[in-house]
Amino acid sequence: DAKTTQPTSMDCAEGRAANLPCNHSTISGNEYVYWYRQIHSQGPQYIIHGLKNNETNEMASLIITEDRKSSTLILPHATLRDTAVYYCIVRVAWGNQGGKLIFGQGTELSVKP
Amino acid sequence: EPEVTQTPSHQVTQMGQEVILRCVPISNHLYFYWYRQILGQKVEFLVSFYNNEISEKSEIFDDQFSVERPDGSNFTLKIRSTKLEDSAMYFCASIGQNYGYTFGSGTRLTVV
Numbered sequence: 001d002a003k004t005t006q007p008t009s010m011d012c013a014e015g016r017a018a019n020l021p022c023n024h025s026t027i028s029g030n031e032y033v034y035w036y037r038q039i040h041s042q043g044p045q046y047i048i049h050g051l052k053n054n055e056t057n058e059m060a061s062l063i064i065t066e067d068r069k070s071s072t073l074i075l076p077h078a079t080l081r082d083t084a085v086y087y088c089i090v091r092v093a094w095g096n097q098g099g100k101l102i103f104g105q106g107t108e109l110s111v112k113p
Numbered sequence: 114e115p116e117v118t119q120t121p122s123h124q125v126t127q128m129g130q131e132v133i134l135r136c137v138p139i140s141n142h143l144y145f146y147w148y149r150q151i152l153g154q155k156v157e158f159l160v161s162f163y164n165n166e167i168s169e170k171s172e173i174f175d176d177q178f179s180v181e182r183p184d185g186s187n188f189t190l191k192i193r194s195t196k197l198e199d200s201a202m203y204f205c206a207s208i209g210q211n212y213g214y215t216f217g218s219g220t221r222l223t224v225v
Contacts, residue, residue: 043204043217101148103157105155
């Protein structure tokens with residue numbers, strides 16, 4: 001299973017963009033990069049995922065480098081409610097779907113007023 | 114937006130007792146999972162379930178654990194004889210066509 005490396009913690013000012021980096025240098029060609037977040041012991045919440053192209057949805061943007069060895073999750077206008085632990089996960093390929101998620105320690109993002 | 118529902122939200126049980134944690138996955142999802150998170154630690158994979166059978170399980174998922182989907186909607190995790198170290202948040206999850214997992218809000222299990 002490919003592993004990911006994330007900073008332990010980050011701060012961000014409210015209203016500013018939060019850029020959360022992730023290294024996944026051993027990612028395989030058919031593995032996706034997923035981002036989840038967990039707000040204070042609630043269930044992890046899916047944010048976004050991508051294979052090699054940059055992705056954007058209503059929550060965030062995902063920028064994946066051309067060599068796919070790293071990615072950045074961007075929260076364009078962070079709010080206090082975005083304070084959470086953010087997990088970058090490379091999904092273990094398993095058939096056409098499925099596959100467990102292997103959580104690391106994640107990045108604890110604190111959004112400050 | 115569809116949700117994964119877990120009950121109860123909090124369960125307290127005595128050591129050695131059996132507990133059943135219940136989950137209702139999203140109706141058109143086919144893959145189901147249980148994860149747990151001991152306080153202050155990482156979220157850990159326990160088991161995955163597809164087509165009415167276990168497809169993968171972790172080392173944590175020993176003979177004390179079992180899962181089943183008794184009626185086509187509920188998905189349960191049973192711990193036969195609870196230990197103190199089973200105290201944790203237990204999360205159910207299911208996955209749909211867009212490859213995005215949806216997690217429930219969890220059951221906090223406290224073994225005393």
